[in-house]
Amino acid sequence: MADLIRIYEENPNxxxxxxxxxxxxxxxxxxxxxxxxxxxxxxxxxxxxxERLARLKGIKLAKANWSFVCSDLSNLSDYVRQIDTSTFKILKRSLPGPYTFILPGNNNLPKAFKKKKTVGIRVPKNNIILSLVEALGNPIVSTSIYDEDELLEYTTDPELIHEKWDKLVDIVIDGGYGDNVASTVIDLSSSEPEVLREGKGSLDIF
Known part of the structure; x- marks a missing residue:
């Protein structure tokens, strides 16, 4: 059974x-x-x-396209090949924020992701997840929670999320109602930035 833990974003305990x-x-x-x-x-x-996360999502680990949630840009070089100044400026300008950036991966990727040419990097503007990553000392591999409901793509109520995932995960953090729009995904792995998914993040800054 998963614990439902209330954590406040303004001041995570x-x-x-x-x-x-x-x-x-x-x-x-x-x-x-x-x-x-x-x-x-x-x-x-x-x-x-x-492996367990892949099973929960019903996919093979090798096929998973998950993003790495980092607490800031300082540990980017752990997993990403050296990026040019203009790419770094885009990252600096838009993170933390509701964006996932696709960047070229390097040879230090964890074993499960060794064959990946690119990685998705997230630095969300949310103190709860940033505090978790900071305390853990390395990124968290992350995937969105989809809903099977045709009208609701994403469940926003943490109590309903807990109800659904209670027997499958270990902890559900109640950080208040979530959003129902996913992040904007931008591919920065080639010469020109390419928008792969338009989500919550504004494209004006590009």
Whole structure:
């Protein structure tokens, strides 16, 4: 049974953050708020947890296109090939924010992602998930929670999310109502930025 933990975005309780991080370190799967829709993820360094996340999503791990949630741009070089100044300026201008940027991956990618040429990078503007990543000390692999309902693409109520995922994940963080618009996805892996999905983030800054 998943714990439903209330954490306030204005001031995330360090004790509750530590409780969630301990579960992530042990291979747990956690549902959390972002600056867009609620996400589900695990520790990027834990292969067992990655396999479990893939099973929950009904896909093979090798086929997964998940994003890496970072706390800031400082650990970008851990997983991303060196980027040029104009690309870095775009990242700096728009993050933290509701964007997923596709960037060329490097050789340090975790084993499960070694064959990937690109990675999706997220730095959401939400103190809860940023505090988790910071306390964990490395990115969280993240995927959105879709809803099977034809009208509702994303569930926004954490209590309903908890009800649905109760027996499948370890923790659901109640960080208040989520958004129902996903992030804007922009591919920066080639010479010109390309919008792959128009979501919550404005395109004006590009």
């Amino acid at each position: 360090p004790k509750e953050i530590k409780r969630v991080v301990d579960v992530l370190r042990k291979g747990g799967v956690v549902i959390y708020p972002t600056d867009t829709v609620y996400g589900m993820g695990c520790d990027i360094t834990n292969n067992r947890a990655l």
